[in-house]
Amino acid sequence: MRTKEQVKREILAAIDRRAEQIVSLGEQIRRTPELGFKEVKTARLVEEAFTGLGLAPKTGLALTGVRAELRGAAGGPTLALLGELDGLVVSDHPLADPATGAAHACGHNCQIAGLLGAAMGLLETRAMEALSGRIVFFAVPAEEYGDVEWRVDQARRGKLEFLGGKPELLRLGLFDDVDLAMMIHTTARPEDRKAAVGVSNNGCIVKTVRYLGRAAHAGGAPHRGINALYAASIGLAAINAIRETFRDEDTIRVHPIITHGGSQVNVIPSLVRIETYVRGKTVEAILEANVKVDRALRAGALALGAKVEIETLPGYLPLYNNEAMAKVFKDNAISLVGEAEFASVGHRTGSTDMGDLSHVMPALHPYMGGARGGHHAADFEIADPVLAYVAPARALALTAVDLLWDGGALARDVLKVSKPRMTKEEYLKFQRGLQGRELFDGNAPHPASPRGGEEKR
Ligand SMILES: [Zn+2]
Numbered sequence: 001m002r003t004k005e006q007v008k009r010e011i012l013a014a015i016d017r018r019a020e021q022i023v024s025l026g027e028q029i030r031r032t033p034e035l036g037f038k039e040v041k042t043a044r045l046v047e048e049a050f051t052g053l054g055l056a057p058k059t060g061l062a063l064t065g066v067r068a069e070l071r072g073a074a075g076g077p078t079l080a081l082l083g084e085l086d087g088l089v090v091s092d093h094p095l096a097d098p099a100t101g102a103a104h105a106c107g108h109n110c111q112i113a114g115l116l117g118a119a120m121g122l123l124e125t126r127a128m129e130a131l132s133g134r135i136v137f138f139a140v141p142a143e144e145y146g147d148v149e150w151r152v153d154q155a156r157r158g159k160l161e162f163l164g165g166k167p168e169l170l171r172l173g174l175f176d177d178v179d180l181a182m183m184i185h186t187t188a189r190p191e192d193r194k195a196a197v198g199v200s201n202n203g204c205i206v207k208t209v210r211y212l213g214r215a216a217h218a219g220g221a222p223h224r225g226i227n228a229l230y231a232a233s234i235g236l237a238a239i240n241a242i243r244e245t246f247r248d249e250d251t252i253r254v255h256p257i258i259t260h261g262g263s264q265v266n267v268i269p270s271l272v273r274i275e276t277y278v279r280g281k282t283v284e285a286i287l288e289a290n291v292k293v294d295r296a297l298r299a300g301a302l303a304l305g306a307k308v309e310i311e312t313l314p315g316y317l318p319l320y321n322n323e324a325m326a327k328v329f330k331d332n333a334i335s336l337v338g339e340a341e342f343a344s345v346g347h348r349t350g351s352t353d354m355g356d357l358s359h360v361m362p363a364l365h366p367y368m369g370g371a372r373g374g375h376h377a378a379d380f381e382i383a384d385p386v387l388a389y390v391a392p393a394r395a396l397a398l399t400a401v402d403l404l405w406d407g408g409a410l411a412r413d414v415l416k417v418s419k420p421r422m423t424k425e426e427y428l429k430f431q432r433g434l435q436g437r438e439l440f441d442g443n444a445p446h447p448a449s450p451r452g453g454e455e456k457r
C-alpha cells in the first residue's frame with residue numbers, strides 16, 4: 001500500500017517527466033486561439049490527448065466540450081477538474097487569429113495544458129487505485145461571454161439555450177453526477193504572486209440593445225430622419241451619469257460597446273446596436289443596477305423619438321470560492337511554490353461562469369501565475385511556461401489526491417459543511433427568469449404634451 005505522500009511524489013515525478021510535452025500542448029493551443037462554442041481544433045486536441053491516455057472521452061458537449069472520467073474505489077464523491085477551451089477577441093494581440101481576432105489573452109490555454117498534465121500524472125501513476133470516487137476531466141467551452149449576436153442566433157436555432165459554457169453544460173445535465181468542481185485560472189497580476197485564492201467574483205447579466213430610428217438623407221433632409229446614433233449616445237451618457245449612484249461595496253461595472261453604429265455616412269443612422277454587461281457583487285446589486293441601466297437606455301430613445309429594444313440575457317452568477325476546498329488547494333500550492341509566493345486575495349470584479357457552478361456545488365477557482373501583461377489585453381503573454389502550464393497540472397492532481405484519499409474523506413467533509421445556494425432546478429428557473437425583451441417607443445403619445453406628445457413627421 002502506498003502512502004498518500006508516496007502517491008503525490010510519484011505524480012509530481014510523472015508530471016515532471018512530461019513537462020516538455022505539457023508546455024508544448026499549452027503553446028500549441030496558444031497559437032490556435034478559438035472563440036467560445038467554436039473551439040473545434042482545441043477540442044480535438046483534448047480528445048486526442050485523452051484517448052492517447054486510454055480514456056474514453058465524450059465530445060461535442062454544449063457544442064465543443066470534452067469530458068472523460070477516471071474511477072477509483074466505489075462509493076466516493078465525484079470531483080470535476082475543469083479547463084476552459086476558449087480565447088476571446090483581442091484583434092491587436094500579436095497571436096490573434098487574423099480571421100476571427102481570437103487570442104488567448106486570458107490564459108485559458110494554460111488551463112487545458114494543466115488539465116491534460118494532471119490527467120497524465122494521475123493516470124501514469126495509477127493514482128485512482130489509491131483513491132475513492134471519480135475524477136471527471138472536463139474541457140469546457142465558452143467562458144468568455146462575447147460574440148453575443150452569434151450566440152443569440154445559435155439559441156434561436158435551438159443549438160444553445162444559455163450563452164455561456166458552464167451554464168449550458170449544467171442545463172444539459174453534464175454536471176448532474178459531479179459533487180464538487182475546481183479549475184485553476186492563470187494570472188498575470190503581480191499581487192497574485194505564484195498562486196492565489198480569492199473570496200468571490202462579480203456576477204453579471206448581459207444585454208443587447210437596438211436603437212431604431214429612421215434613415216434619411218443626412219445632407220438634404222435630416223429633419224425627416226430619426227438619428228439612432230444620437231439616441232444611443234444619449235443612452236450611453238445617461239448610463240455614465242448614473243454611475244455615481246452605484247455603491248462602492250456593490251462593485252458595479254457597466255461597460256457598453258457599440259457593435260453597429262450606422263451604415264453609410266450620408267445616411268442618418270436608423271439602427272445602432274449595443275452590447276453591455278451589468279456586473280455586481282451580489283445578485284440584488286446587479287438587478288438594481290440593471291433597472292437603472294434600462295431607464296438610462298430609454299432616455300436616449302425618448303430624446304430623439306426613436307425606439308429602443310432592450311434584450312436582457314442571463315449572464316453569470318457571482319462566484320463564491322468554497323473555503324474548505326480553498327484550504328486544500330492552498331496547502332498544496334504552498335508545497336509547490338512556497339509560502340511567500342502564495343496570496344490570499346479578496347473580491348474580484350471580473351465574472352466567470354464558475355460562479356454558476358459555485359451556486360449548485362462546492363467550487364474553487366484559484367489562480368496560478370506565469371503570465372504577464374493585462375488580461376484581455378494585447379500584451380498578455382506567457383512569461384514562465386513551467387509555472388503557467390506545468391504548475392497547475394501539479395496543483396490540480398495533488399488537490400484531487402487529498403480530496404479523494406481515504407474513501408474521499410476530505411471531499412465528504414467539504415460536502416458536509418457546504419450547503420449549495422441553489423438546486424439545479426432553482427438555478428435554471430432563476431436564470432430563465434432574468435430573460436426579457438422590452439420595446440420602448442420614445443415617440444409614444446404623452447397626454448401632458450400640447451400635441452399629445454407624438455411628433456408627426
Ligand atoms: Zn477572461
Ligand SMILES: [Zn+2]
Pocket residue numbers: 106107108143185
Ligand atoms: Zn479567463
